[in-house]
Amino acid sequence: MCFMKWGVALMLFCCVQERVKSHEIEVKCREYNGSPAANNISPSLLADLKVEKVTVGKNYMLNVSWAINIDASIKYLNGTLIKISGEPDYYCEYDPHLTKANITGQVWFHYLVKVGHGDLVIQAANLPLPPLNSGPSYKFVQIRIPYPKQPPSPQIPTDFTPRFKDFTPVVTTTSPLEIERVAVIIFGALGGLMILSSCFIMYKSFGHKIARIPWPPMVPVPVLLVYPPENPAFQQAVVALAEFLQCHSSCSVAIDMWQQGRIAELGPIRWLAEQAKAADQVLIICPQVDIPSSQPGYFPPNRNFPEPSIPAAAHDLYPLILNMVASHTKSANDLAKFWVVQLGKQQDKGASKLPLELRACKSFCLMKDLKKLCRSLHSHRQDKKKISDLIFRSGVSFSEKSTAKLRKAIEKHFQRGDTTLELSLLYENV
Numbered sequence: 001m002c003f004m005k006w007g008v009a010l011m012l013f014c015c016v017q018e019r020v021k022s023h024e025i026e027v028k029c030r031e032y033n034g035s036p037a038a039n040n041i042s043p044s045l046l047a048d049l050k051v052e053k054v055t056v057g058k059n060y061m062l063n064v065s066w067a068i069n070i071d072a073s074i075k076y077l078n079g080t081l082i083k084i085s086g087e088p089d090y091y092c093e094y095d096p097h098l099t100k101a102n103i104t105g106q107v108w109f110h111y112l113v114k115v116g117h118g119d120l121v122i123q124a125a126n127l128p129l130p131p132l133n134s135g136p137s138y139k140f141v142q143i144r145i146p147y148p149k150q151p152p153s154p155q156i157p158t159d160f161t162p163r164f165k166d167f168t169p170v171v172t173t174t175s176p177l178e179i180e181r182v183a184v185i186i187f188g189a190l191g192g193l194m195i196l197s198s199c200f201i202m203y204k205s206f207g208h209k210i211a212r213i214p215w216p217p218m219v220p221v222p223v224l225l226v227y228p229p230e231n232p233a234f235q236q237a238v239v240a241l242a243e244f245l246q247c248h249s250s251c252s253v254a255i256d257m258w259q260q261g262r263i264a265e266l267g268p269i270r271w272l273a274e275q276a277k278a279a280d281q282v283l284i285i286c287p288q289v290d291i292p293s294s295q296p297g298y299f300p301p302n303r304n305f306p307e308p309s310i311p312a313a314a315h316d317l318y319p320l321i322l323n324m325v326a327s328h329t330k331s332a333n334d335l336a337k338f339w340v341v342q343l344g345k346q347q348d349k350g351a352s353k354l355p356l357e358l359r360a361c362k363s364f365c366l367m368k369d370l371k372k373l374c375r376s377l378h379s380h381r382q383d384k385k386k387i388s389d390l391i392f393r394s395g396v397s398f399s400e401k402s403t404a405k406l407r408k409a410i411e412k413h414f415q416r417g418d419t420t421l422e423l424s425l426l427y428e429n430v
Helices: 002-023 072-076 178-208 232-248 260-266 269-279 314-327 370-379 387-393 401-413
Strands: 026-031 048-056 058-072 079-084 089-095 105-114 117-127 138-144 221-226 251-254 281-286 338-342 363-364
Touching: 026 048, 026 105, 048 117, 048 138, 058 072, 058 079, 058 117, 058 138, 089 370, 117 269, 221 232, 221 269, 221 314, 221 370, 232 251, 232 269, 232 281, 260 269, 281 314, 314 338, 338 370, 338 387, 363 370
Parallel strands: 221 251, 221 281, 281 338, 338 363
Antiparallel strands: 026 089, 048 058, 058 105, 079 089, 079 117, 117 138
16 A cells, blocks of 8 residues: 555656756857747747846846747747847857747746947847838837946055165256256246137127138937927927928937838837937927827828828827936936927916826927027037037028028917917017
8 A cells, every 4th residue: 555655756856857857948048140030820929028237257248038928829939039229149049949848827937148238229029020011029128237337546555665675766957958948938828828718808899790610510410309299380390390300400310200111120119219219319309288189181282381291100209208318317427318399478387287207308399499499409519519619600591581491380380270379479589
């Protein structure tokens, strides 16, 4: 009888061992240089994605964890693709395939990868991808990796006293010529400073009577424009603002309408992360909140103002930029990179209908704050300018003619049928 009990227990133990063994799934990840293809038959999207920063020795690494739902579509799963900005892509396969494992529900996997420093965007998706235009297929997480800590420099003991044998002290004397040379340098520097001060005072007093000197062009300020998909009139105003900043305000503008091929190559998430990192300022364009979206045929056609089509990427980029702003609210320095530009009158903070993520950002109103916006864009780069720029370029100026197209586009944005809103406050100080 005792022998039978031990036999049954041994059989149960063997079954448990075999069941645990079937749960062991090894993840093999390798660098991937190809381009993932879409398929009409694809597995379920990733259930979740988490990223943690870990320290290994003196280096930082990322622990990328993802969850997969075990359902009927798991048989179509070929692998999982992991994209990290600034790093190679990784293709992860499962051994054995998940269909051969006796598991149900949700399974977590993880992969440890060494990365550099800076703001990183990590994306992950199951392959093959779903058909095009079927919605977002990647999950993404943004994380900041600091610079690696430098080892402390060696300190010399305070009680260290060098000892030399047969040391003969040498007495040094100061030559009168050296004293005269130092005096000449000091008085020369003071004289140059006085000349520069006099020139600055004369320029401020009589600058309007002196012919302008053709200075070399300023270094363009990289600016990223992001906007919500509204109506054709709002789209025209956004295009006009981008052209004005590019042509008349010495800015290098990045906007989805001008880089649709690049967005199709990288995807909206990666394109937005790269452009936001490269830009000095990110301008989020918002329409007048009390103007309803236009209906088909609401605005009459105008041959002088062709209506641009709203790119498909605009529907993805606007919610992504709101998430990016929300992730920087804890740092005032990071939040200062995001500005809001309203095509309308200034809204009171208490009654503002702006999204909550944007209410803490610095705000400008067009056309009233156009000069202020341009000056602010360039004032952030004064530390990189030459001394001549700091003295003679105290502001940004442009002609009334250069703003005509932008004013006309914003005016069209305010039209309600045949009635035009009062725009005198919008053009104040322009």
